Amino acid sequence: MELGRVEGTIVSTAKVDRLHGQKLMLINLVNPDIKPTSNYVVAVDSVGAGKGEIVLVVRGSSARQTQSMQNVPTDASIIAIVDSVELKGKILYNKAKG
């Protein structure tokens, strides 16, 4: 999985039937220290993430393994909202502290 920041939502009227009712988010992938990278991905949200939140993104066929994602044509899903990240004993990100 990879860390990402929710940059915004994607509005789409014309889409395949199996994507109807799914929330599409624009995610900027970030490093463990939450510094942005140049990589973006559009992901289906199954956990109710909001703009600005740090989330976990899963890719490939694994992105279809959540209950709500069975048979949804997606290769990227948001599967968790991150509370904190610890690297080598140091807290690099804490949602409560921003």
Next chain:
Amino acid sequence: MRLGKVVGKVWATVKDPQLAAVKLALMEVVDENQTGTGKILIAADTIGAGDGDLVFWVSGGEAVRAFPDKNIPSDVTIVGLVDHLNVSAS
């Protein structure tokens, strides 16, 4: 499967129900000499690895099937702890 070194943790309260009680580890991908490649991924941890542990992990669709009783939405899963790495010096 590939080798990795556990370097930290990620906590998340709000997550997919299938990931409930699954530990999330920050893991650096290492080469055959256990040298870090700089690539850090978040892995589902099935074995309770701790900081500094050398592990082996699976990616892609295989990472979904690491637990015997459930499929998890994971694309990187730690499936074993390395006790010894025997490499002949030739």
